[in-house]
Amino acid sequence: MKGFLIDLDGTLYRGHEPIPHAAAFIHWLKQHQLPYLLVTNNSSRTPEQVAEHLLELGIEIPAAAVYTSAQAAAQYLTEQRGGNRVHMVGEAGLRIALEAFGFALGGTTPDYVVQGIDRSFSYEKLTEAVRHLKHGATYVLTNPDRMLPSDGGLMPGAGSLAAAITAASGMEPVVIGKPSPIIMAYAIERLGLPAADVWVIGDNVHTDIRGGRLAGCRTALVLTGVATADNVQEQLASAGLTPDLICDDLQHFIEQFNGMGSL
Template sequence: MSATVCPPLPRALLIDLDGTIYHGGRMIEGADVWIASLREAGLPYLFVTNNSTASPEAFAERLRAMGIAAEPDQVCTSAQAAASYIATERPGASVFVIGESGLQDAVVGQGLTVVERDADVVLQGLDRELSYERLTRAVRMIHAGARYVLTNPDLLLPMEEGVIPGAGSIAALLEAAGGVPPVVIGKPSSILVDYALARLSASAEQTWMVGDNMLTDIAAGARAGCPTALMLTGITTADNLERYIDRAGVRPDLVFHTLHELQAYIMQRLGT
């Protein structure tokens, strides 16, 4: 463990999933024990993920299958935050969705209308079955004046067998072809973090952001005013840490090699 500063005692935590708690279907060592210790200590937390592909129920089920106690209301996704953002900015908007079931469900859940043409908003996340035809349709709607909203800018996602292209890779094409930058909801934007803080009724100053990606998790936490704890368990590693710090333009307050280290540090600070 290394520290830039000694952050305030955590009163709540925002915890990334991909690369922090698991890789694909494999739990990262110590995740189950750490989350159990938070529950025992009575520390409130939310799992905050840029992944927009699945519902909170599906994420909670995946966590439980790994032996990690989780309920849907403990999961906060970029899909939920994006749908909430659109519903607030343009109530009743028509939305063309490039994304999977989690994003579609979140849009409908906010009372928005999913359409296939003439949309007010093009909402894009990760879509692993995306066709060239749907990309073309999205580009034409953006050119026609539809607002472009992006769930998250992750270029890569860590999986068991290696990384895969993320929503940000698709967005690079849409932004180049559409000619306008998207409104980014997920990390490193503070919109998702602010949405999660509101759900916890927690202040940023006393809520730690825990994640593995300097460019998304740590950057978002810093922008929102949260103390940040970087895990070297996913995208950011000991070998590329300084390069990612340069790219992110911020330093994490704390750096941990394992979740066991993080658990020991928090429990020591709490005096348990």
């Protein structure tokens, strides 16, 4: 039995546009009863919001099939037992995940600064986060993505904000999202299969493919997001990685996967 850890942004959709063959790919997984988990570095949405967004794009999945970097960050903090006070830089998905795990947000002396994507990021938020870190808070970053696919093209991600916080504070964060082994281990555990039986599918060589490789999974790069037919060789060279498969899109992945006789 093979299982699948599948990226969202740039793999199933771009902003509010479904990527061709995404719905057919999910149908193929269900038809063959193949276990899967949609693993996203984007911390802005809850699993329920992700499922709702996908449904609007014609892709029907249960919220339980979504695992976000916000959930993984909250799970990680719970295991650290280093306090429950959190200063958050992020959006609703991160806030809800932290509150669901019992963390107290706000206050003047947080144990952690947890940062994700924040599209209302400001100089004031930068200053506040840096001051907390300088006073001893531990820095946790949901994901290192510097750029994200969107409706109008690429936009800065959580990693770009983290670069400013790190430069100002001198503190390097604990990174939770792909390619970190932290989220990969949690996701593989949820899937319930050995890493060697898991395929990681995504559009980003530096996060999806590197994360899958480090976790001991098979990897497939789709050229529908950060990686494209025009830049794939440059992307592979900069990452120093070669995925097991390079696919034009998810339909192409199905064809190559079937050709391997893996079902």
